[in-house]
Amino acid sequence: MKFKVLGSGAGIPSRTRNTQSFVLDVVEEINQYFLIDTSEALQHRILDTTIRPSKIRHVFITHLHGDHILGLPGFLSSRSHQGGEGIPLIVYGPPGLEEWIETTFRTSGTHLNYAIQFVEVGNGDVFDIEGFKVSVQLLDHAIDSFLYVFEEPDKPGALKSDKLREMGIKPGPIYKQIKSSKTFEHEGIIYNTCDYVSAPTAGRKVAVHGDTRVIRHKDYLDMLEGSDLIVHEATYLHGEQEKAHLYYHSEINDVLFNLSQISYGQLLFSHISNRYDAEMVRLVEEQLPSGIKLAHDFIEITIPRDSQ
Numbered sequence: 001m002k003f004k005v006l007g008s009g010a011g012i013p014s015r016t017r018n019t020q021s022f023v024l025d026v027v028e029e030i031n032q033y034f035l036i037d038t039s040e041a042l043q044h045r046i047l048d049t050t051i052r053p054s055k056i057r058h059v060f061i062t063h064l065h066g067d068h069i070l071g072l073p074g075f076l077s078s079r080s081h082q083g084g085e086g087i088p089l090i091v092y093g094p095p096g097l098e099e100w101i102e103t104t105f106r107t108s109g110t111h112l113n114y115a116i117q118f119v120e121v122g123n124g125d126v127f128d129i130e131g132f133k134v135s136v137q138l139l140d141h142a143i144d145s146f147l148y149v150f151e152e153p154d155k156p157g158a159l160k161s162d163k164l165r166e167m168g169i170k171p172g173p174i175y176k177q178i179k180s181s182k183t184f185e186h187e188g189i190i191y192n193t194c195d196y197v198s199a200p201t202a203g204r205k206v207a208v209h210g211d212t213r214v215i216r217h218k219d220y221l222d223m224l225e226g227s228d229l230i231v232h233e234a235t236y237l238h239g240e241q242e243k244a245h246l247y248y249h250s251e252i253n254d255v256l257f258n259l260s261q262i263s264y265g266q267l268l269f270s271h272i273s274n275r276y277d278a279e280m281v282r283l284v285e286e287q288l289p290s291g292i293k294l295a296h297d298f299i300e301i302t303i304p305r306d307s308q
């Protein structure tokens, strides 16, 4: 599982930062990509990667500000001609998204050659996507903006074949039968399967924020607890906490302090304003503790199992 940054900027694109688009690469797990936010130039960014649009089956929109959605109509339209024919797509997002896309397609005469479904999201929604649990939480922004938390299912433990061999049970279809039932019988004795299977591996958890003020309530922090990767905005990189609050955004040190109350694996700050020059960004990066990074376009973060 990997997290790829296609756009790390805030508000307005710069030469080095596109506005917000991310990809959660779950190709190894379920052979597809989750696309999160769809800024302008998303298509061009994708062309500079090995990502195939046909493998994007689920899109998650955090909120309807232009720097997060203006690339969606173009992406959806091009996908028809980039191997996406007949491969359905589901778009999750706030109310109003479907209406905007329908209007854009109607007025521009755009037709798709695959089925598209829009799912309106709201606070507290939970979706099951091919075994992944996706939870939605309302954030605190000038318009409704959402956090998406992606949780991979736990991986069942492996059969302890050494132990079974010692008992005289040789490998074969019987192993599959043992694994799929709670108990098994051998030479007239009933055994509990759990004693012959190693502990399951915990699934990974990735939390991706839309634009937001720092949120301090317990339910929100509980939702983030134990994340392997948290992606949070840091529109303000240095001081100006009051200004960040006024404009419904976050200041980096305030986020760090807030998240210090929970345990997590890695933290990635994105939505970086182009008011900060490269030198300033470098200075901030130098001071970040290990496991905490500032996003740049095209960086990729590997999310190992048991990263905490």
Ligand SMILES: [Zn+2]
Binding pocket: 010, 011, 020, 065, 067, 068, 211, 271
């Ligand atoms: Zn934004």
Ligand SMILES: [Zn+2]
Binding pocket: 063, 065, 141, 211
């Ligand atoms: Zn916004």
